Amino acid sequence: MKALLSKAVGGPDTLVLEDVPSPEPKPGHAVIQVKAIGVNFPDVLMIEDKYQFKPERPFAPGGELSGVVKSVGEGVTNVKPGDRVLANTGWGGMAEEVLLPAARLWKIPDAMPHDVAAAFILTYGTSYHALKDRGHLKAGETLLVLGAAGGVGLSAVELGKAMGARVIAACSTQEKVDLAIKHGADSGVVYGRGPFDKDGQKALGQLFKDASGPNGADVIYDAVGGDYAEPALRSIAWEGRYLVIGFAAGEIPRIPLNLALLKGCDIVGVFWGTWTQKNPGLFAASIDELLQMYAAGKIKPYVSERFPLSKGADAIAHLGSRQAMGKVVVTVD
Numbered sequence: 001m002k003a004l005l006s007k008a009v010g011g012p013d014t015l016v017l018e019d020v021p022s023p024e025p026k027p028g029h030a031v032i033q034v035k036a037i038g039v040n041f042p043d044v045l046m047i048e049d050k051y052q053f054k055p056e057r058p059f060a061p062g063g064e065l066s067g068v069v070k071s072v073g074e075g076v077t078n079v080k081p082g083d084r085v086l087a088n089t090g091w092g093g094m095a096e097e098v099l100l101p102a103a104r105l106w107k108i109p110d111a112m113p114h115d116v117a118a119a120f121i122l123t124y125g126t127s128y129h130a131l132k133d134r135g136h137l138k139a140g141e142t143l144l145v146l147g148a149a150g151g152v153g154l155s156a157v158e159l160g161k162a163m164g165a166r167v168i169a170a171c172s173t174q175e176k177v178d179l180a181i182k183h184g185a186d187s188g189v190v191y192g193r194g195p196f197d198k199d200g201q202k203a204l205g206q207l208f209k210d211a212s213g214p215n216g217a218d219v220i221y222d223a224v225g226g227d228y229a230e231p232a233l234r235s236i237a238w239e240g241r242y243l244v245i246g247f248a249a250g251e252i253p254r255i256p257l258n259l260a261l262l263k264g265c266d267i268v269g270v271f272w273g274t275w276t277q278k279n280p281g282l283f284a285a286s287i288d289e290l291l292q293m294y295a296a297g298k299i300k301p302y303v304s305e306r307f308p309l310s311k312g313a314d315a316i317a318h319l320g321s322r323q324a325m326g327k328v329v330v331t332v333d
Contacts, residue, residue: 003095004312005058006047012317015047015061017310023099025073030102032085036118037093037312038064039328040151041248044320046091053273055091061316062093062330066108066117076102084108086117088125090273094312096332103280106287109295119151119301119327124290125283126245126272127156127221131163133275133282134268135219135241139164144208144217146232147224147248148185149176149325154302156221157185162298165219168211170232172322179325183302187211194227194249205231212237221245229253233263240265248322302326308333 003020025031043061045051066086069079079085085105092098108117131137143160147153148169160167161184169180169188177188189211191204208231209216216237222229226249233242233255242265247253260267276283293299304326307315312330319328 001096002309003060004062004309005060007058009047009049011048012044012313012320015313015316017312020095022097025071025099027074028076028102029099030072030076030079030105031070032065032067032087032098032100032105033070034065034067034093034096034098034332035114036066036332037062037309037330038118038120038122038151039315039319039330040064040122041246041319043091043316047316052271053090060092060094061312062095063090064088064118064120064122065093065098066114066120067098067332069105070097072102078102079105079107084110084112084114084117086121088121088276094309094330096309106291109291112294115303115306115329115331116301118329119303120290120294121287122272123151123155123301123327124159124299125276125286126152126270127159128286128290129272129275130221130243130245130270131156131159131219132286134270135221135243137163137165137219140166141218142166142168142212142215142237143219143221144168144170144212144232144235145180145185145221146170146228147222148180148188150223150248151327152223152245153221154180154183154326155299156223157183158299159293160219160221161185162293168217170208170211176325179302191228196227196231201227201231204228205234208232208235211235216240219243224249225253226251227253230255230259233259233265233267236263236265238264242267244269303329305329306331
């Protein structure tokens with residue numbers, strides 16, 4: 001079988017497509033014939049050794065996938081050969097076949113396409129945990145989403161709306177704002193591209209304040225970071241919750257803690273990957289709830305572009321350019 005491998009530290013151009021042995025089933029595991037792989041920012045960072053986890057090389061990027069169960073090992077009862085499933089992998093997904101613990105597999109509805117399923121668990125899992133468990137978002141509150149047209153951002157828009165919030169989408173272009181509104185945002189605002197000087201940050205903060213309204217945003221979902229973080233925090237409501245999701249802007253911001261004091265707000269870290277490991281029961285329940293929302297038509301991943309496995313490096317490069325909207329997916333014939 002073929003796999004797209006990172007064998008040396010570097011960008012997408014360092015990835016190589018090679019033949020590797022097919023995995024064999026072992027107790028508690030299943031071999032998945034991969035149909036599609038979701039591309040996410042951790043893939044961009046991981047191959048450059050800039051992510052929290054640094055897999056031993058060679059490894060395949062790809063933190064989520066969908067496919068069909070090919071075979072199962074001893075003791076596996078939750079899935080059987082022929083079942084259509086999705087899974088979060090951490091890494092290793094960009095291959096024609098993958099061996100995974102059966103406990104990390106979820107059956108998917110017959111009507112759920114494989115490319116949509118591959119764009120589901122990581123983004124919606126992250127956003128659901130962020131808004132429900134960390135942000136305690138309530139119906140009627142105002143939610144400001146930065147980077148609202150990206151994979152996690154768009155999932156936050158849909159989930160925020162499903163949870164009854166007033167959702168404001170903040171994006172770098174009007175086209176992206178329009179997409180977020182199509183997926184449920186009540187309104188949107190276009191911000192410029194950083195870096196910003198002091199006057200630029202002040203203007204950006206005012207932009208977020210005007211968009212959020214006189215009371216500010218009750219919850220801010222920030223997957224962008226960089227120079228956007230402090231202006232966003234300045235627009236937060238009294239006792240608001242500022243969710244640290246990621247740093248797509250490329251820089252980890254330095255936040256003046258006097259803002260947290262003056263706003264009486266919480267700055268809350270969201271690390272879904274570690275949470276899933278420490279809380280397997282809650283994680284499983286959250287995925288079941290998300291699949292129910294999908295079946296009810298409340299959420300639906302938007303797949304903007306598809307690349308074959310042979311072009312998987314191009315898919316990662318495209319996501320890293322910050323031009324992509326929704327989810328980018330790699331498909332396997």
